[in-house]
Amino acid sequence: MSGLTYLIPIALLLGLAGLAAFFWAMRSGQFEDMDGAAARILIEDEDL
Amino acid sequence: MTALTSVAGEPLERTIFAVPGAHCAGCMAKIERGLDTLPGVVSARLNLTSRQLSVSHAQSVEIPELIAALERLGFAAQPLSGATAGRQDGESRALLRATAVAGFAAMNIMLLSVSVWSGAEGGTRDLFHLLSGMIAIPTVAYSGQPFFRSAWSALRHGRTNMDVPISIGVLLVTALSLFEALTGGPHAYFDGAVMLLFFLLVGRVLDSVMRDRARDGVAALLKQTAAGALVISEDGASSWLRAEELRSGMRMIIAAGERLAADGIVETGSSSLDLSLLTGESAPRPVGPGGSVHAGTLNLASPLTVRVTAVGQDSSIAEIARLMGEAGQGRSRYVRIADRAARLYAPAVHTLAASSFVVWILLGAGWHQALLIAAAVLIITCPCALGLAVPTAQIVAAGSLMRAGVLVKDGSALERLAEVDRALFDKTGTLTLGRPELVDAAALAPGVQAIALALAQHSRHPLAEAVRRAFEAKGVAPVALFEVQEEPGFGISASCRGERVSLARGESNDGLSTYFTRGTNKRVRLRFEDRLRPEVREAIHRLHDLGIECSVASGDSGPSVATAIRGLGLTAQTGMRPQDKLNLIARLHASGHNVLMVGDGLNDGPALAAGHVSLAPGSASDVGQNAADAVFLGDSLLPVAKAVAAARRTMHVVRQNFAIAIGYNVIAVPLAFAGMVTPLIAALAMSGSSLIVVGNALRLRNAAR
Numbered sequence: 001m002s003g004l005t006y007l008i009p010i011a012l013l014l015g016l017a018g019l020a021a022f023f024w025a026m027r028s029g030q031f032e033d034m035d036g037a038a039a040r041i042l043i044e045d046e047d048l
Numbered sequence: 049m050t051a052l053t054s055v056a057g058e059p060l061e062r063t064i065f066a067v068p069g070a071h072c073a074g075c076m077a078k079i080e081r082g083l084d085t086l087p088g089v090v091s092a093r094l095n096l097t098s099r100q101l102s103v104s105h106a107q108s109v110e111i112p113e114l115i116a117a118l119e120r121l122g123f124a125a126q127p128l129s130g131a132t133a134g135r136q137d138g139e140s141r142a143l144l145r146a147t148a149v150a151g152f153a154a155m156n157i158m159l160l161s162v163s164v165w166s167g168a169e170g171g172t173r174d175l176f177h178l179l180s181g182m183i184a185i186p187t188v189a190y191s192g193q194p195f196f197r198s199a200w201s202a203l204r205h206g207r208t209n210m211d212v213p214i215s216i217g218v219l220l221v222t223a224l225s226l227f228e229a230l231t232g233g234p235h236a237y238f239d240g241a242v243m244l245l246f247f248l249l250v251g252r253v254l255d256s257v258m259r260d261r262a263r264d265g266v267a268a269l270l271k272q273t274a275a276g277a278l279v280i281s282e283d284g285a286s287s288w289l290r291a292e293e294l295r296s297g298m299r300m301i302i303a304a305g306e307r308l309a310a311d312g313i314v315e316t317g318s319s320s321l322d323l324s325l326l327t328g329e330s331a332p333r334p335v336g337p338g339g340s341v342h343a344g345t346l347n348l349a350s351p352l353t354v355r356v357t358a359v360g361q362d363s364s365i366a367e368i369a370r371l372m373g374e375a376g377q378g379r380s381r382y383v384r385i386a387d388r389a390a391r392l393y394a395p396a397v398h399t400l401a402a403s404s405f406v407v408w409i410l411l412g413a414g415w416h417q418a419l420l421i422a423a424a425v426l427i428i429t430c431p432c433a434l435g436l437a438v439p440t441a442q443i444v445a446a447g448s449l450m451r452a453g454v455l456v457k458d459g460s461a462l463e464r465l466a467e468v469d470r471a472l473f474d475k476t477g478t479l480t481l482g483r484p485e486l487v488d489a490a491a492l493a494p495g496v497q498a499i500a501l502a503l504a505q506h507s508r509h510p511l512a513e514a515v516r517r518a519f520e521a522k523g524v525a526p527v528a529l530f531e532v533q534e535e536p537g538f539g540i541s542a543s544c545r546g547e548r549v550s551l552a553r554g555e556s557n558d559g560l561s562t563y564f565t566r567g568t569n570k571r572v573r574l575r576f577e578d579r580l581r582p583e584v585r586e587a588i589h590r591l592h593d594l595g596i597e598c599s600v601a602s603g604d605s606g607p608s609v610a611t612a613i614r615g616l617g618l619t620a621q622t623g624m625r626p627q628d629k630l631n632l633i634a635r636l637h638a639s640g641h642n643v644l645m646v647g648d649g650l651n652d653g654p655a656l657a658a659g660h661v662s663l664a665p666g667s668a669s670d671v672g673q674n675a676a677d678a679v680f681l682g683d684s685l686l687p688v689a690k691a692v693a694a695a696r697r698t699m700h701v702v703r704q705n706f707a708i709a710i711g712y713n714v715i716a717v718p719l720a721f722a723g724m725v726t727p728l729i730a731a732l733a734m735s736g737s738s739l740i741v742v743g744n745a746l747r748l749r750n751a752a753r
Binding site: 004008011012015016018019022023026032033034035036039040041042043044 | 072073076077094095096097098141144145148149152155156159160172175179183
C-alpha cells in the first residue's frame with residue numbers, strides 16, 4: 001500500500017500534463033485548421 | 049525575408065480574405081509563397097477549413113493590390129469586413145476547455161473509484177474518497193459554470209430548464225459526497241457528478257461546433273458587398289477606404305468589375321449595373337450622370353465617379369433590414385425540442401427527488417440518508433442520454449447534409465425544417481439559375497465561336513459571361529484580338545485579322561439576346577434564357593411526396609413567371625413586393641401552416657426571416673444567405689428536398705433517443721428511489737445509456753442520401 005503514496009501523485013501529474021498539453025495546443029491554434037494541417041505535410045519546402 | 053526589412057518601422061495591418069477556390073496543399077503553397085514575395089507583405093497564412101486567408105502587411109499595401117495578386121495566382125478572393133472576419137468561437141473554446149477539464153477529472157476519479165469498488169476499505173477508501181473530492185470540487189466549480197449560469201438565468205426569470213435539475217443534482221451530490229468523504233462514509237458519488245458534467249459538456253460542444261462550422265461555410269460564400277472603395281479627395285489624391293470609413297459626400301471611383309460599397313449619385317461616367325444581388329433580376333440596368341446607385345450592385349462596363357449619399361445604416365437596404373428585424377421575431381419564439389422536453393421533465397424530476405426524500409424521512413431514515421437517496425434520484429434522472437439525445441443526432445445529420453451540399457446553420461433549423469408542410473419558392477435565382485445561359489450556341493460556326501469567345505472574355509456583362517461559359521465548356525480556344533473597345537450599354541468590339549468584329553445589343557428590346565457581327569457579314573442573333581435549375585421537377589416531386597405543397601411567390605410579372613414555371617404543376621403569385629410576401633407567409637401561418645421559404649434576393653430577405661424555416665442557394669445575396677437557416681450549394685434544387693427528408697429522419701432519431709432515455713429512467717428510477725443505486729450502478733447506467741444514444745445517432749450519417 002505504501003506504493004500508493006508516490007503512484008497516485010505520478011498518475012495525477014501525468015494526467016495534468018496531458019491536460020496542460022491540450023490547453024497549450026488549443027491556445028497556440030493547432031485546432032484552428034484541421035484540414036489545412038493534414039494538407040500542409042504535402043507541401044515541399046523549396047528552401048532546402 | 050525581404051518583406052520584413054522593407055516594412056521595418058511601418059505599422060502592420062491584418063486583412064482577412066475569403067478564398068473559396070482554395071482546396072488542396074498545392075493551393076496553400078501557391079497562395080502563401082506567391083503573397084510572401086510581394087513587397088510589403090510580412091506573412092500570409094491560409095486556413096483550409098474556413099477557406100480564409102490572413103495576410104499581415106504594411107499599411108501602404110492597398111487591399112486591391114492583394115486581390116490582384118491573388119487573381120494572378122488564379123484565385124478569386126474577397127476581403128472580409130470586420131463583422132464576418134475572425135472566428136467568434138469564444139463559446140466553443142470555453143466549452144472545449146470545460147470538457148477537457150471534466151474529462152481529465154472523470155478519468156482520474158474513476159481510477160480511484162474502481163479501486164474502491166474492487167474492495168478498498170477503511171483508511172485507503174477514505175483517502176481515495178478525499179482525493180476524489182479534491183479533484184472533483186475544483187472541476188465542478190470550473191466545468192459546471194455553463195450549466196450554473198444557464199440555470200440561474202432561467203430561475204431568475206421564473207422559468208425552469210434542463211440545467212436546473214442538472215445544477216441542483218451536481219451541487220447536491222458533490223456536497224453530500226464531500227460530507228461522506230469527511231465522515232468516512234461508504235459511498236461517495238464524485239465520479240457520477242463529474243461524469244455527468246463530462247457527457248453533458250460533450251453534447252454542448254457538439255452543438256456549438258456544428259454552428260461554427262456552418263457559419264464558417266456561409267462566411268466563405270458571402271460576396272461582401274461592402275468591402276471598400278477608392279476615394280478621391282478635393283485635391284485629387286486618392287486612397288482606398290474600407291466601407292465602414294466611407295462618409296456621405298465623399299467621391300468614390302468604381303472601376304469596371306467592382307461592387308459599390310455605398311449608395312450614391314453618379315457624377316461622371318456611364319455604365320451598366322448588375323443588380324442581381326439586390327433584386328434577383330439578371331438583366332443589367334444602364335446608368336448615367338445623375339442616376340442613383342445602390343450598395344452591392346456590380347459595375348459592369350466602365351469606370352464611374354459616384355458621390356456617396358448614404359452609408360451602412362442609412363443606405364437603401366435599411367428598409368429591408370427593418371422589415372427583416374420585425375419578421376425574425378416570430379422565429380425567436382420557437383422553443384427547441386430539448387427545452388420542450390425539459391419543461392415536462394424538470395418538474396417531474398424535482399417532484400420525484402423531493403418525494404423520495406419525504407418518503408424516506410417518513411419511513412424513519414435519517415435526514416442524511418434521505419438526502420443521499422434524493423441526490424441519487426436527481427443524478428440518475430438527469431441522464432447524459434437526454435443531454436446527448438438531440439445534439440448528437442443533429443450534428444451527425446448536419447455533417448451528412450454538408451457533404452450533400454447543404455449548410456445548416458444550427459440545430460433549431462433542423463427541427464423547424466422537419467415540421468414544414470408548405471413551401472414557397474422565389475422564381476429568379478431560386479427556381480431558375482438567376483443567370484442567362486446561351487440557348488443556341490450552334491448558331492455560330494466553329495471558327496466564329498473562337499472570335500465570339502475572345503470578345504466575350506473582355507467583358508463582364510452577364511450576357512458576355514454566358515457566351516464565355518458556353519464556349520469554354522465546349523473547349524473552344526479564343527483567337528487574338530486587337531483594339532478591344534467596350535461601349536457601356538451597347539457592347540464590345542475589336543479587330544480580328546483585319547476585320548471589325550462585335551458583340552452588341554440590337555435596336556429593339558427583344559428579350560435576352562445579343563448580336564454577333566463580323567466585317568460586313570450578316571449579323572447573327574444569340575439568344576439567352578434564364579434556365580430552370582437542374583432537377584427542379586424531381587425536387588418538387590419529392591417535396592410533394594413528403595406531403596409538402598409547393599407554390600411560387602415572385603416579384604416578377606405574371607407572364608414571365610408563367611413561362612418560366614410552365615409544366616412544373618405549380619401555382620404562382622406574381623408581382624409581389626417584399627411586404628406582400630411577408631403578408632402571404634403571415635396568412636399561411638395563421639391558417640396553421642409551417643412555411644418553408646426558399647429565396648435568394650435582397651427582396652426575399654424579409655420573407656426568409658419570416659418563414660418557419662428558410663433556405664437560400666449559394667448564389668444568393670449576402671442578405672439572403674444571412675437571413676436563411678440553411679444554404680444549399682451548387683446549381684441543383686434537389687438539396688432542398690434532401691434537407692427536408694434528412695431533417696425528418698433526424699427528428700425521428702431524436703424521438704427514439706428520448707424514448708431510450710425515458711426507458712432507462714423507468715428502470716433506474718425505482719432503483720434510485722429504493723436507495724439501491726450505488727456509485728458503481730450510477731456510473732454503469734450513465735455511460736451505458738450515453739453510448740446507446742450516440743450509437744443510435746450515428747445511424748444518421750447517410751441521412752442526406
